[in-house]
Amino acid sequence: MNYIFKISILIIALFIISCNNKNKDASEKELKDDYSARIDSLIETTSPRLFNGVILITKEGKTKYSREYGYSNFEDKIPISIEQTFRIMSNSKQITAVLILNEVEKGKIDLQSSISTYLPNLKQDWANKVTVHQLLNMSSGIVDIEKSLIFEPGKGYRYSNPGYGLLGRILENITGITYIQAANNLFKELGMNNSYCYEFDKTNSNLINGYWLKDGKVDLVEFDSIGFSKQEWKDFIPAGGIISNVHDLNIWDTYLHNGKILSPAYYQMMVTPSNRGPHAAFNNDTIGYAYGLRVHDRHQINHLGHGGRGFGFASIKFYIPEKDVDVIIWENVYSSNPDFMVADVIYYFENEIRKIILSSTLVK
Template identity: 30%
Template sequence: MKKIFIAFMSLAFLCVSCAGFGQNQAAQLDTLMQAYTSLNKFNGTLLVTKNGKVLLNKGYGYRNLANRVLHDKNSVFQIGSVTKQFTTTIILKLQAEKKLSVQDPISKYFPQYPKGDSITIENLMLHTSGIYNYTNDRTFMQNEVTKPANMEKMMAMFKDNPLGFTPGKGWSYSNSAYLLLGYIIESVTKKPYEQIVHDYIFKPLKMTHSGFDFTHLQDKYKSTGYFAVTEKDTIPSTIVDSSVSFSAGAIYSTTEDLLRWHQGLLKNIVLTNAQQEKAYTPVKNHYGYGWSIDSVYGKRVLSHGGGIHGFTSNFSRLPADDVCIVLLSNASSGGLSKITNDIYAILYNKPYEVPRARKAIVLAEDKLKQYIGEYTINERLNLVIELKGSELIATPTNQRPAVLHPEKEDNFFVKEPDIQLKFTRNDKQEIDGFILFQNGAEVKCPKIK
């Protein structure tokens, strides 16, 4: 359910060594994951296939840290927003059965919905509805998500909020929109959303370890979710009730079940090729019907990440070469996109770096003072850097401060997650900003004060 955004978080990590092309790909993948795991940058399971062959399907770290139960390929995780592609698949199936149309206005199903005549089912799937995202309500997400909630309660959280833009004219990630899709599915079929997904997808694909009610799941392979897994601390998470995440993010699954999902799509078992091509057509922000569409080394990649209390996931497919990458983690920390990029590099014999611990050096106080100031990361996020004692302290907007550790002059890192800062200088050799490196992305952040 997690919205995709760039945030400044506090974590230390380093990628240094280059790829070892002498190893076979399975060994390279395992070496990479062992490195991420040893640095507390991954805790979960990974499955990788190429050309229909499983190269690796293995657990790393702990299913339950308190009891020291290790992960294996059978571990069960919540997959968060990866759920969305299952929801849009049902919508396409129902459209093929002429039970609805993606061009239907939502007022057809919710007659009292404000401006419902101007919002279509397709807008909901594409995140172009402008509907307020209920997971932006921090109080609710911190205090209420463990409690069951019916449709009326959930819709009350966003229905009367003003639209962020004219439907179809903008793009904004909205879990609320995907809740509405689930309610529409129930309205059309007169059956619970969960049963429809089971009957249309899980059952024909034999996804026997997938479901919805993670709170009450009794399974020895069930993973315990953690808000944090670090050298110093582990913080178990609460479980979001499936009625709250619902059709936006309630599914739990395993790596092998998600491989069955990938194979079912490749073989057109659940959707026809034409239906899939429609789903994989990006309209705005590289987004289709519950899929992010991008390319790797000139080949189309279909993917979606997920984040829900205590769990993160990334499901990535390159259909042309029957590549499927499933990363499931029982920790809320990010970084799975970076790991996915490294895996693609291994699969296509491109350079990559194996992570290892960064080492801080000591910089004199007069050198540290030159980095003091305020910087802009994005329109909602600034970073204030201060010198306190002998340490540079970075405080992002509405977030906890973190110590910036110097690796060399103009290059700093923090001790969780995968973030580095490289300061830049103008013609007068004055600091004028920094480049933020996170999850494989680079963001230029100018100095404003």
């Protein structure tokens, strides 16, 4: 009897210890994850607008947060999926920058040479003044290919889609293949099987709809009615015409920031700011601009990435080198209310999630 009693006491004690350990483990997990619940709560709000998109956060290659919220097709109420592809808009620029740097490393492009060296048919008077470097870091002063520069090259900051269009032309002249071929070849090499350049009159696999948001209602963006000519779109692709999904973009960031795409010297060129300018996706802070990347080097936690918006899409993608944390936020709803067209509203959720991550245990 005494023996049975002792065994019973031992079993009860082991059960209590097991429960305490489970509670301790749960408590420690809760302490370690101080961001998931905050992000969940944030994206369920509808002010100043609704959130509709996907989020992926990884650390050291492991998924720390993944969420799909809303619809890829509002008309048929089809839920949005993290597997689906989006227009990545201005995040296309870092891909263009890598393609250029690959040719620089081969000795085929000199960053400090004028663009007339590689575009002899470009007759604008500023073609002999603007360098490849200045196209890459937004210091060219180009606002329109057919107009005069708004400042002396290298003496200011002005975000320039046309400048990146010229980089695409340079790549084509140097390599002898189209920009589309060059980019798609790179995606194939990296195993980014859901990434490609958008082309008219071709199947654009798994690409979801983009929507305008106005007065609380969403309207489908009819891309074909926007009115791009074929040449205009060809020039836009290097600046904002690439399609991808969050998994592929996570592959891109992992490879890019861990020396799998560029050699160390050329990677440092790409991520070292050589110009400064503000952007709403980074809380309107004036931060560094490198080559197709914004670098928040004055924040207490250094992070770099880019925003993108247009045609019904808004996004941010940023990486924290010190902690190997990658954050990708994609939406397929873009506010078109006159009062909400200010960029800090368009990037509201991107900014707030960035703040949550930068104050979380992910970076401590």
